[in-house]
């Protein structure tokens with residue numbers, strides 16, 4: 001096996017060029033085999049095998065710097081930098097991350113996970129190089145999907161004035177997670193179809209360069225603002241900004257890419273190399289279903305079917321269903337996603353009400369201000385978004401939605417621990433970052449029926465509302481507790497005395513389990529379902545503090561700025577002798593791993609919570 005000879009960085013340079021195709025084949029088989037067991041980002045990685053090989057042949061890592069946008073496509077990079085063993089425990093607790101990590105390898109020069117950051121980071125590395133007199137090459141690799149994110153353009157705008165080399169590789173597979181959207185996607189598609197790898201620009205330039213004074217003509221064409229230039233120069237958009245455009249080049253043809261990379265290295269400015277790849281290449285289920293194999297659960301290699309088919313509904317399914325109902329009931333309800341129609345469950349709404357559905361690309365900031373505009377125009381927008389991705393729209397929530405008190409509903413999926421994607425994706429800050437914004441109201445459902453009820457409440461509320469719910473199976477317990485949602489009111493589930501568990505959202509299920517254990521150990525235990533994290537229900541806090549020895553807050557959010565802090569503060573202002581215990585995620589980043597295991601590690605699992613409560617009760621008596 002050729003792959004066996006690759007034990008560390010730059011070993012690929014010992015491979016004979018005639019063996020590149022075979023090595024690519026071996027890498028693909030390896031990735032399919034491993035990801036079929038661990039799960040992971042298959043499609044993007046299969047598409048980037050030759051591109052990564054070419055970059056490793058071209059660059060001299062770790063001196064040169066290679067930044068992967070999002071970072072989900074860096075598996076071949078990990079393989080070529082001596083991390084083959086890591087794939088046994090890919091994305092598992094204590095195992096190798098599914099994203100680039102500086103602490104994992106000196107060949108990972110910048111941590112990523114969220115999209116559209118690579119050009120900014122690369123530009124920073126370029127300036128750091130120049131200021132310190134370095135000579136290394138810096139390459140940022142960004143996908144066409146990630147090029148829909150505004151930050152990429154802010155970076156390009158900044159990079160356009162460069163008078164030093166900076167290479168941006170645009171890995172264009174014509175897909176985001178789902179179909180890519182918008183004007184840039186259309187523009188790239190035009191280049192792709194017009195050229196079909198037949199690099200007209202290069203051909204014309206090369207011919208011109210061979211004739212006397214041809215170089216001057218080439219310069220003239222570069223500077224010309226004429227339709228002739230449009231004819232010979234694809235990528236005019238970039239060229240007009242001052243960024244050299246090279247390509248398109250076949251991203252599965254290593255010699256062709258190497259040639260263009262060498263040309264790119266000669267420029268004394270920012271240069272975009274447009275590389276065309278196919279998502280899922282070499283594995284037909286992934287080629288046929290790119291969205292499904294973007295982030296795959298373990299699957300059967302022969303059929304591509306998930307190893308453990310899902311049998312229970314998750315919160316995304318519940319949201320998906322309620323959105324179709326809300327859409328039918330009220331024509332003013334519109335839905336917005338930032339490139340996640342599948343992940344957020346909005347696909348069904350899109351199919352039923354295409355004119356009221358908006359996929360804005362990977363552009364969370366724009367999605368929020370766009371929703372504010374829709375609301376100002378009289379509609380009822382629902383922004384469906386993952387908790388960690390909404391982080392980047394903080395100012396838009398504050399400045400565009402909440403100051404104007406506009407009726408925008410935020411359906412925040414993946415709130416809480418998400419598991420194997422790790423620290424960049426954990427949705428553990430939303431209660432904190434939303435709580436500090438005046439006019440924002442925050443709810444969290446205890447079970448699947450409550451998510452439905454909260455969504456119905458939210459679209460008629462008339463101001464900004466966020467509903468946060470976790471990844472995974474929707475809790476089907478406590479079905480009989482379905483009192484109507486009242487603004488700012490918590491729900492009393494069990495009233496017994498001694499210990500009072502005040503739980504937000506997903507932690508109500510945990511509270512039920514903790515109560516069982518406490519009761520077995522002879523304690524009386526009440527449970528309050530918070531429903532509202534902002535505003536908190538002060539009457540409920542007063543009751544909890546007045547009739548119990550110990551009040552315990554439970555939330556799947558960091559301690560700082562979350563639900564528990566509010567309870568603590570409220571209790572501090574009441575005359576009460578009751579003790580208080582805050583169960584929350586410590587103020588730290590939480591790594592990748594199975595959610596149950598992570599909960600244990602950070603002490604918010606049923607067993608640890610029960611023990612902590614018992615200890616606290618002993619201290620109080």
Ligand SMILES: Cc1ncc(C[n+]2csc(CCOP(=O)(O)OP(=O)(O)O)c2C)c(N)n1
Nearest residue numbers: 044114115143144145146175176177339389
């Ligand atoms: C800010 C942000 N929003 C959403 C995502 C989820 N996400 C991960 S990859 C991806 C699509 C990226 O498409 P592209 O850059 O073309 O890469 P490809 O997977 O096609 O190789 C999305 C939307 C993210 N990582 N970051």
